[in-house]
Amino acid sequence: MTFKKLNWFALIGGILLLVLIPISIYVSWWKLSVGDDLLTVNASPVNTSFNVLGTQLSSGIIWAVNITSILVFLTCGIIMLIYSAIPAKPYAKDLLGYAYRKPLYMVILYLAGLLVTLYAAQAALGIGVPLAGSSTITLPASLSIGANISVMVSSTFQWPFWLAIATAAISIAARIYHTRISSPKQTTQSTSNGAVTPTTVTANVQK
């Protein structure tokens, strides 16, 4: 193995994917705070927790989703690292194909889940929570027992979220870089009976 043969983007992407797991467990991607931390939500694909009046709440389905996300990041990171060292092997493209899209899918699914949850809160309770930023929300009359109750709500994307986006971008860059470093190049050729067989050609022959 030579350094020239490494897919550097995949190497960095693989390391970032593995590093992202412990980081996202301790620092959430998105944080919501209501009042003086009376209600806090820390949400990341690998660890989502709700704290209501100092009491931690947990849900089985969220735990399962978090474990699945950890396993996805873990397998993608390991497979990306393996691929980065052997990008010219015949099965390398399969390894890369498994690993390079999933970080992007995770970010997209995470954002979609967040948006759906906030929309559901708005539709069901009439409480508009900002995706990012601060606002004062007034509880609907049905929840405020005759009083006017308003509370400051602030939410923010934290730095691991941007790291996850960078990781997804680097993973896609690894796929683009793969086409440049994969050698020999493969084309397909049809035989007389219609079957498609791979044919190896070199750059010189193509010229």
Place this chain on the structure above:
Amino acid sequence: MNKVKILLTLLTIAITVTPIVVEVLIYRDNLLGLIIPPEITDLINGDNNSSNSIGNNNVIDKLLNSQFELPKPVGDPQYDPETRTLSATFSFTNPLQTPISIDKVSSGIVSHDDGFFIGNLTIDEPIRLDPGQTADITITSILSDDAVDYLKDKAEDQDSINIDLIDLNVDLAGIQVQLDKQNIGDISIPSQLFG
């Protein structure tokens, strides 16, 4: 499809399905608990003896057991004739497992019987209470000459006065509560008014 691709597909299915299957098996007797946290279910069902409670001081259990108490008066209201300041002290315990701050309390005080305006009340300074901590909260109100005369008149045939708080504003732990009117019952008329 080659072996690597098949292996990776199986891996994807395994890591996606296994955690959910495990959770479904764990919650097979109570599938609702898979989605709704047990603490919330207990709150809805009014179950005070949940085995899922986190510690003995679970705030939800406390709320269910009505251990959340409104501030209690400490002694009788005091009046300082020199500053014409009426003060009343209340004891309040933070029942939560998180610190709370009382940044602002302001309100008008009126007689419940005839709506006579007695004064405005406020707290001297913001108060911060750690979990479980009890503190005395003193509210003060500077009385006008008319209010002092009114209370003296009332004191001739009664030793207490039923009062309402109007336009009550409380800033508690970042939550602003505003009430147009709230009756707080009988408050004894300070004897210092006659000194």
